[in-house]
Amino acid sequence: MTLQQFQQSIREGIPAELPAPKPYDPEVNHAPKRKDILTKEEKKLAIRNALRYFEPRHHAVLAREFAEELEKYGRIYMYRFRPDYEMYAHNIYDYPHKCLQAAAIMLMINNNLDKAVAQHPHELITYGGNGAVFQNWAQYRLAMKYLSEMTDEQTLVMYSGHPLGLFPSHKDAPRVVVTNGMVIPNYSKQDDWERFNALGVSQYGQMTAGSYMYIGPQGIVHGTTITVLNAGRKISKHGEGLAGKLFVTAGLGGMSGAQPKAGNIAGCVSITAEINPKATHTRYSQGWVDEVIDDLDVLMKRVRQAKAEKQVVSIAYQGNVVDLWERLAEEDIVVELGSDQTSLHNPWAGGYYPVGLSFEESKQMMAEQPELFKEKVQESLRRHVAAINKCVERFGTYFFDYGNAFLLESSRAGADILKPNGDFKYPSYVQDIMGPMCFDYGFGPFRWVCTSGDPKDLAKTDELAAKVLEELAAQSPKEIQQQMHDNIRWIKAAAENHLVVGSQARILYADAEGRIKIAEAFNKAIEWGEISAPVVLGRDHHDVSGTDSPYRETSNIYDGSKFTADMAVQNVIGDSFRGATWVSLHNGGGVGWGEVINGGFGMLLDGSADADRRLKNMLFWDVNNGISRRSWARNEGAVFAIKRAMEANPNLKVTLPNYADDQLVESLF
Numbered sequence: 001m002t003l004q005q006f007q008q009s010i011r012e013g014i015p016a017e018l019p020a021p022k023p024y025d026p027e028v029n030h031a032p033k034r035k036d037i038l039t040k041e042e043k044k045l046a047i048r049n050a051l052r053y054f055e056p057r058h059h060a061v062l063a064r065e066f067a068e069e070l071e072k073y074g075r076i077y078m079y080r081f082r083p084d085y086e087m088y089a090h091n092i093y094d095y096p097h098k099c100l101q102a103a104a105i106m107l108m109i110n111n112n113l114d115k116a117v118a119q120h121p122h123e124l125i126t127y128g129g130n131g132a133v134f135q136n137w138a139q140y141r142l143a144m145k146y147l148s149e150m151t152d153e154q155t156l157v158m159y160s161g162h163p164l165g166l167f168p169s170h171k172d173a174p175r176v177v178v179t180n181g182m183v184i185p186n187y188s189k190q191d192d193w194e195r196f197n198a199l200g201v202s203q204y205g206q207m208t209a210g211s212y213m214y215i216g217p218q219g220i221v222h223g224t225t226i227t228v229l230n231a232g233r234k235i236s237k238h239g240e241g242l243a244g245k246l247f248v249t250a251g252l253g254g255m256s257g258a259q260p261k262a263g264n265i266a267g268c269v270s271i272t273a274e275i276n277p278k279a280t281h282t283r284y285s286q287g288w289v290d291e292v293i294d295d296l297d298v299l300m301k302r303v304r305q306a307k308a309e310k311q312v313v314s315i316a317y318q319g320n321v322v323d324l325w326e327r328l329a330e331e332d333i334v335v336e337l338g339s340d341q342t343s344l345h346n347p348w349a350g351g352y353y354p355v356g357l358s359f360e361e362s363k364q365m366m367a368e369q370p371e372l373f374k375e376k377v378q379e380s381l382r383r384h385v386a387a388i389n390k391c392v393e394r395f396g397t398y399f400f401d402y403g404n405a406f407l408l409e410s411s412r413a414g415a416d417i418l419k420p421n422g423d424f425k426y427p428s429y430v431q432d433i434m435g436p437m438c439f440d441y442g443f444g445p446f447r448w449v450c451t452s453g454d455p456k457d458l459a460k461t462d463e464l465a466a467k468v469l470e471e472l473a474a475q476s477p478k479e480i481q482q483q484m485h486d487n488i489r490w491i492k493a494a495a496e497n498h499l500v501v502g503s504q505a506r507i508l509y510a511d512a513e514g515r516i517k518i519a520e521a522f523n524k525a526i527e528w529g530e531i532s533a534p535v536v537l538g539r540d541h542h543d544v545s546g547t548d549s550p551y552r553e554t555s556n557i558y559d560g561s562k563f564t565a566d567m568a569v570q571n572v573i574g575d576s577f578r579g580a581t582w583v584s585l586h587n588g589g590g591v592g593w594g595e596v597i598n599g600g601f602g603m604l605l606d607g608s609a610d611a612d613r614r615l616k617n618m619l620f621w622d623v624n625n626g627i628s629r630r631s632w633a634r635n636e637g638a639v640f641a642i643k644r645a646m647e648a649n650p651n652l653k654v655t656l657p658n659y660a661d662d663q664l665v666e667s668l669f
């Protein structure tokens with residue numbers, strides 16, 4: 001397809017004449033059939049809703065087709081309207097546009113739907129099984145058309161994938177405001193999502209799927225490496241590293257697939273159990289896991305040897321993680337670190353495969369006997385936890401929840417996971433690791449994308465970022481030295497680790513000062529032509545300020561406010577009037593619908609003075625909002641960090657907490 005045809009297709013939006021139906025491509029990884037949740041009347045409503053995008057003369061054909069999709073897949077994806085061009089992050093100047101910011105957003109959307117990047121590209125799902133960019137292809141086409149037409153005096157409003165329209169605004173306003181899955185709180189249960197999504201009125205945007213900020217597995221490799229490294233520091237008795245220590249976990253899927261690679265970078269022996277042979281094969285063929293073993297006897301022998309010889313090796317166990325833990329609990333192999341990354345945020349629809357059933361049997365049971373399947377999952381979780389408990393008792397294993405709702409779902413299943421006071425027996429990785437070591441100081445998953453698509457630009461940005469961090473590290477207080485040095489090491493080795501999948505992107509944990517200084521350096525380099533095209537800045541929502549999630553990002557908030565969501569909402573509102581190019585606010589993401597509110601932004605740096613003004617204003621708020629909230633919750637690191645920020649900027653005046661005398665309070669009741 002020529003560039004002109006590509007541009008023409010974007011400008012056209014929803015075609016006036018129906019394109020030919022698209023055959024179902026068995027080579028592509030498709031979303032599982034969703035639960036058949038709608039009543040007959042609701043199904044009619046779903047069809048009426050879908051037909052709103054099309055002229056009535058096409059309704060007779062489309063109504064039948066959509067009804068068939070609804071029956072067959074549980075959703076109406078409008079497959080026929082998937083564009084013919086290849087979906088990937090084209091160079092920013094290839095997108096038809098009147099405003100460069102809009103072109104950058106189109107690039108980011110297409111990257112999220114690239115088949116090398118997206119989990120179920122034809123169902124518009126980027127990751128996590130249900131993280132949608134749009135609900136259907138009509139929405140995609142219409143949004144791209146609007147973006148190609150918009151000026152920098154307009155804002156596109158996105159309601160859960162549906163482009164509500166272009167509205168007059170102004171140059172400093174966000175070009176796009178996205179909301180995903182925002183429902184009335186009492187209607188925020190798993191089945192509500194299934195129903196609203198099937199009706200075509202809401203979607204689960206995960207974090208970076210529906211906010212157009214996914215950068216492939218790299219983002220997660222970095223975060224996972226930091227987590228495993230710091231978990232290793234926690235269990236280090238005499239300052240020794242992870243050599244010869246064993247990390248046991250599960251999941252080789254979208255995000256979880258980063259675990260073996262992170263284990264290798266951190267220098268341990270790892271076993272990652274995976275039930276789906278396709279997922280195992282993908283990670284093995286990509287070189288993300290070194291060896292695959294499906295026999296527990298062979299595995300035990302191999303692990304003994306790897307530990308004894310202090311090999312750095314990642315092993316996939318092809319099988320159910322419960323079988324693995326139960327076997328380990330009987331062996332004399334010490335398990336130093338343990339976690340889990342099955343998709344327990346989505347336990348009943350393919351996120352967790354119960355022990356005792358084959359992969360295929362599970363798939364059949366979840367569609368045909370959902371109640372029985374639920375029982376099997378819960379029974380499996382009880383066994384899963386019992387085996388982990390045994391390892392913890394025998395070996396002193398340090399087990400942590402990896403943000404997948406493992407503790408929560410296990411407790412709901414009645415597993416032995418609670419202390420007598422009702423708290424979970426094990427910490428979440430944010431409570432023990434990411435929160436106190438990173439988020440409280442403002443370190444979080446800052447990222448950028450070079451819109452030229454040229455690896456040379458990415459190399460230049462790596463070089464600039466490393467230089468900025470080295471300068472900052474030279475004057476950093478001791479409290480943040482470790483984080484600074486981990487990140488300098490990461491950015492210097494990033495190119496060698498060949499982590500780019502899709503757009504030319506990089507991730508780096510940085511604090512407010514680091515993010516601002518790095519962004520300033522990029523903006524100047526763009527102005528001077530050292531970087532050939534604009535750069536998009538963003539972050540994962542899994543950050544200091546972006547997300548209110550009581551069992552994950554905000555699990556280390558102990559003043560009772562972890563069930564509130566003011567921070568995430570304020571973050572998005574504040575970013576939007578401080579210069580973000582786009583903002584997004586989501587219900588759900590990672591841990592599940594109704595369990596989290598998260599917000600994100602994207603910002604285009606084009607080398608202009610406007611961009612320089614915006615980046616300083618917005619990034620400062622974007623990080624310090626969360627630090628302030630964490631400081632008010634009396635988190636020590638955050639109190640330290642916010643005082644430092646106030647010294648640096650006299651316009652910042654944050655309310656600081658006073659500390660109550662424990663004896664006084666204890667004597668009261």
Ligand SMILES: NC(=O)c1ccc[n+]([C@@H]2O[C@H](COP(=O)([O-])OP(=O)(O)OC[C@H]3O[C@@H](n4cnc5c(N)ncnc54)[C@H](O)[C@@H]3O)[C@@H](O)[C@H]2O)c1
Pocket residue numbers: 127128129220223224250251252253254255256257258273274275276279319320321322341342343344345346350351352353354355402403404405589590591
């Ligand atoms: N990596 C991170 O930094 C991070 C951070 C926060 C949360 N998470 C959470 O981790 C979870 C995993 O994310 P993902 O994108 O990899 O999901 P995914 O669905 O792509 O992968 C999960 C994998 O687990 C496998 N699995 C399920 N049950 C199993 C079992 N009993 N035994 C062995 N394998 C089993 C599945 O086959 C699947 O391949 C999610 O809940 C996500 O929210 C990850």
